[in-house]
Amino acid sequence: MSTPALDRTAVTDAPILDVLAERWSTRIFDATATIDEEALASALEAARWAPTAANSQPWRLIVTRRGTEAHASVLDSLMGFNSAWAGDAAVLMVFVAETTRDDQPMPWALYDTGQAAAHFTVQAHANGLSTHQMGGFDRDAIATAFALGAEFTPISVMAVGELGDIRTAPAELQQRENAPRERRPIAETLLVNN
Amino acid sequence: MSTPALDRTAVTDAPILDVLAERWSTRIFDATATIDEEALASALEAARWAPTAANSQPWRLIVTRRGTEAHASVLDSLMGFNSAWAGDAAVLMVFVAETTRDDQPMPWALYDTGQAAAHFTVQAHANGLSTHQMGGFDRDAIATAFALGAEFTPISVMAVGELGDIRTAPAELQQRENAPRERRPIAETLLVNN
Numbered sequence: 001m002s003t004p005a006l007d008r009t010a011v012t013d014a015p016i017l018d019v020l021a022e023r024w025s026t027r028i029f030d031a032t033a034t035i036d037e038e039a040l041a042s043a044l045e046a047a048r049w050a051p052t053a054a055n056s057q058p059w060r061l062i063v064t065r066r067g068t069e070a071h072a073s074v075l076d077s078l079m080g081f082n083s084a085w086a087g088d089a090a091v092l093m094v095f096v097a098e099t100t101r102d103d104q105p106m107p108w109a110l111y112d113t114g115q116a117a118a119h120f121t122v123q124a125h126a127n128g129l130s131t132h133q134m135g136g137f138d139r140d141a142i143a144t145a146f147a148l149g150a151e152f153t154p155i156s157v158m159a160v161g162e163l164g165d166i167r168t169a170p171a172e173l174q175q176r177e178n179a180p181r182e183r184r185p186i187a188e189t190l191l192v193n194n
Numbered sequence: 195m196s197t198p199a200l201d202r203t204a205v206t207d208a209p210i211l212d213v214l215a216e217r218w219s220t221r222i223f224d225a226t227a228t229i230d231e232e233a234l235a236s237a238l239e240a241a242r243w244a245p246t247a248a249n250s251q252p253w254r255l256i257v258t259r260r261g262t263e264a265h266a267s268v269l270d271s272l273m274g275f276n277s278a279w280a281g282d283a284a285v286l287m288v289f290v291a292e293t294t295r296d297d298q299p300m301p302w303a304l305y306d307t308g309q310a311a312a313h314f315t316v317q318a319h320a321n322g323l324s325t326h327q328m329g330g331f332d333r334d335a336i337a338t339a340f341a342l343g344a345e346f347t348p349i350s351v352m353a354v355g356e357l358g359d360i361r362t363a364p365a366e367l368q369q370r371e372n373a374p375r376e377r378r379p380i381a382e383t384l385l386v387n388n
């Protein structure tokens with residue numbers, strides 16, 4: 001892989017694990033690389049072990065590989081700029097929340113689906129895979145394409161694959177890739193700190 | 195610390211990071227230990243760097259330490275069996291989703307709050323802190339006690355602290371602590387795998 005060393009490590013105010021500091025959401029994927037199936041299996045296993053309310057595990061996954069009709073369907077569902085770059089990813093996944101079970105609401109389905117996605121991204125990055133989550137997609141199109149039951153709500157699409165070469169990427173992608181990584185100060189997140 | 199080596203490592207079907215395999219949700223906290231403030235700061239920083247939709251960071255935190263009125267308020271809000279053990283935790287936190295911003299819905303607020311919580315738990319465990327998330331609490335009581343604005347919805351309470359001694363814990367806690375760790379097979383989570 002000819003990717004230059006692009007340091008996107010977060011500048012943190014307290015020490016955190018390298019894998020957490022170094023994880024970031026690229027938009028430049030290697031359009032020629034196929035998925036490392038062992039790395040993918042590990043990331044799926046990490047998601048599997050995420051905590052959920054009363055161990056209810058109220059989430060499911062759609063996993064599609066580039067070249068399949070399923071991958072094309074997920075790509076078609078993407079909105080706006082996402083559709084310009086996400087097709088390069090070897091895998092497009094949909095994180096699906098089980099928002100009802102036995103006709104009862106599952107109040108932590110979205111929250112727990114987010115936890116599973118976070119576990120996935122952490123393990124993926126540890127295994128050399130890049131990820132980028134997207135909210136901008138047509139939920140109804142996904143539900144229809146994959147015949148999802150009414151209990152399931154697609155929440156996010158995640159692009160997964162090898163990092164591409166920033167030097168040959170379109171200018172807008174290069175610009176976004178080089179933008180500073182920013183978060184609001186933790187003090188502004190703490191409503192109460194007693 | 196006199197805690198015996200209690201191996202709660204997940205038995206996984208594919209290799210995952212030790213910190214993910216070894217993280218689990220204890221109910222036995224050391225009621226005499228104060229919080230390791232450096233470890234807490236690192237876990238908060240890990241949460242800060244979690245990914246969110248368009249970097250909107252739609253989540254906030256309430257952090258309370260044992261011995262404060264705020265900690266007592268969070269403990270009072272817990273329902274059922276949670277209230278029997280969570281008070282031992284040096285810190286009780288509330289993860290709060292920003293479900294509206296400028297009167298517009300934030301569709302990924304719960305999902306992203308879950309991602310932030312997951313990052314927190316991973317870093318906390320790496321730093322030797324145990325965590326346990328709870329959904330069973332009175333949201334209205336929390337909103338009232340901490341005068342939360344209408345844009346904020348408390349989603350989960352997290353107990354954080356040092357692992358306690360299972361040998362001196364009540365029988366029900368010992369039993370739960372020794373229960374097998376289980377997840378459904380990943381094949382059942384994959385609605386599509388193409």
